[in-house]
Amino acid sequence: MTTYYNHKKIEGKWQQKWEQQPLNQAVDFSKNFKKYVLDMFPYPSGEGLHVGHPEGYTATDIYSRYLRMNGFNVLHPIGWDAFGLPAENYAIQQKVHPQKSTKKNIEYFRQQIKSLGFSYDWSREINTSDPDYYCWTQWLFLQLYKKDLAYKKKAPVNWCKDCKTVLANEQVIDGKCERCNHQVIQKDLEQWFFKITAYAEELLKEIDKLDWSQALKNAQKNWIGRSEGALIKFQVSNSKRIIEVFTTRPDTLFGATYMVLAPEHQLIQELKEKITNWPEVEKYIKQARNKNQMERTDLAKEKTGVELKGIKAINPATKKEIPIWLADYVLTSYGTGAIMAVPAHDQRDWEFADKYHLNKKVVVYNPNYIKDEYIENGGFLPQAMEEEGEVINSNGCGDFAMDGWPTEKAIKEVISILERKKLGKAQTQYKIRDWLVSRQRYWGAPIPIIYCDKCGVVPVPEKDLPVLLPDDVDFKPTGESPLVRSKKFHQVKCPKCGSAARRESDTMDTFVCSAWYFLRFCDPQNSKEIFNQKKIKYWLPVNLYVGGMEHAVGHLIYARFITKALRDAGFLNFSEPFLKIRNQGIILAEDGRKMSKRWKNVINPDKVVEEYGADTMRMYEMFMGPLEDHKPWDSKNIMGIRRFLEKVYKLINFFKSPSSSADEKTERLLNKTIKKVTADIEELKFNTAISAMMELVNYFTSPQQKLTAKQLETLVKLLAPFAPHLAEELWQKLGHKRSIFKESWPKFDPKLVIDEKVTVVIQVNGKLRATIQVKRGVGEKELKELVNKQAQIKKHLKGKEIKKFIYIKDKLVNLVI
């Protein structure tokens, strides 16, 4: 490496200066326009920063520095998402207390982040595992409890045997634990939930108003999973009992030839007496329970089930008795946990009916198919599945008879008849489930609840917060929360009646801590309240939020939910926390695969900073490609950026005699570059902003250029957000005492970004044949003459007739012959 540019010396020097005289502090209530630019705060793992982290962090840093130079009051904070399973597992593995290892990890992360020169407002640093922070996480829990948005319920939940804790649906990927990759099983446990489903409709509806990527919006929409349909009541024969089902196709009610209950359905226990094959049924229920999520939801597997003999249900339209089955292809957690099966028009019901020889009745006919064949086949033709058509075979169903009605109309009509007869109603269903927030692990915020034999569930009074995490327990997971083992913690007096009571021993999912952290940055030291509402009003919502796509359906839904819940509790006056989100792409290894210890292809950011410098690292990651794309690391390409910075360094350090007057051509290019870099930063297109600067520098360094001091200063300013250390150094070299980040962003002269001469392309039949230089704004007549003089063109026109002459001003001519 060349000796001109000593990045270690320069970067160390400026980092120290910035530490002593912070330039980045956000000012509450400043009259300047505010911008809140946020990174997804890191989870301080034991491995330290990954090269992926600086990608998003550099993007927001460039943007923040740019905004400050444009006079904005910018809140650009950082903190630590410090609670949670990985941190605890790491501590167990290292045989230290998580408090200790987390503290150490944070120190390492902080040092690494500082080594990259990010302009965070360090006075606002937060740590979710700090009692000053989790006090308010607990307070938040109490507010939700007050509003009935936090509740305890026994429910089948996801259980990871290896982590020995329950998991939220969002933490189960393909039936496996997100963290340890072990199979997740279902367990019936009493657990705490947040009622996110209460906001399902609003969460869905407001997505379209947000400036997010289509992929992100789509992921959330799918997760919320809205579908419209009807709830329909089926009477059990000779009984007052009702089986309620949800269906999106009430128009197929005539074709419901049997019913299916999920194995966990309550009614089965209630009808136990009437079921004649109880031992068989009980055996099936047991089998279903022992299956893990994977086995149960595997689409490839054959469907199984057992009939509930001795009982029947009545189809409310046909009035016919139909059998009731039990099968694990019906999920207990969606709809009512029971379905009306329409085997002629639903693939799953078809497969099941086929196996157990159940009746199929065709009730929707699609004119695209041959009627006889269709009916003979029992409705199911692969192409015809779930298609719309018209009602058939509804005659004899009394009020319900509606043969020939198109699907859409029939759906409405069936619902209206059902409503009239009080047999059903229109219903909207969501796939999203309530958020399971309790964890049987040590390293989290204790749930602020006390159980009293006399008073029942008693929330901890707000004045008693925080409920401190005890440090006198063996925190190893056993399946029961380790907090139970701390007597001091567990045994308390009831805040209501004073008698002996016990504390809730579960801790909160770490995603609760991260669902509100962006609010705390506005008022991080407040010990009286979660935040000052005026400060929130000033700073929120977040103007730009950058982070990984992996948080699409977890964190980003939770944060939106908490925002809405706090709004309804009167603490916030806005509904959406993040107006604009960009997801940085994954930086792949040089071999094109994901970086992984297993493949031994991980790039260590410390080494890159050591070897090339923070400025090179930052700029290289921005130069690799569009922010949101996945891009492979290339240790050769990074040299291109290093060379570029060397070039700038040399240009300014060894520039001998600045010219007193600016050359016009140079001024034009410089102004165009200002325009381009400015526009690109606004759109977060940093890769092309860098190319534009490279072109400028290539021109500046080409032989015999006359440059003014002002021109060099402008270049350094443009570079400043990208390579802050080098820019600060060069700024000083150019004779300035004050930091470059106190300077204002360069403006371009609109007159100078338009060239006087333009290149007009001449095509013959759409093919490029020549180009000519003309003055801007040349008319068609004049141009025609010029074109006719071109030898190249004459050649192509020889003996041919020009049919059409197309002229796009200042751009192109196309001769059609």
Place this chain on the structure above:
RNA sequence: GCCGAUGUGGUGAAACUGGUAAACACGCACGACUCAAAAUCGUGUGCCUUAUGGGUUUGUGGGUUCGAGUCCCACCAUCGGCACCA
């Protein structure tokens, strides 16, 4: 199965509302400097070709247009989200 994104040189990629495809960078080749190497600088570099020219090229096949990487239709491939959700 449903939904979304992407597809351009040897590589990372660029191309404004349809108007010179491949900017910028890496790599490579050749040259300069050097005893030599590294670094640096200069020149060239999509592919084919009978080469001061011509042909051809943005996943595939069609279409619209004077003109398509860009718009429309169909298809293929890769990646991602959801999924026995009734």
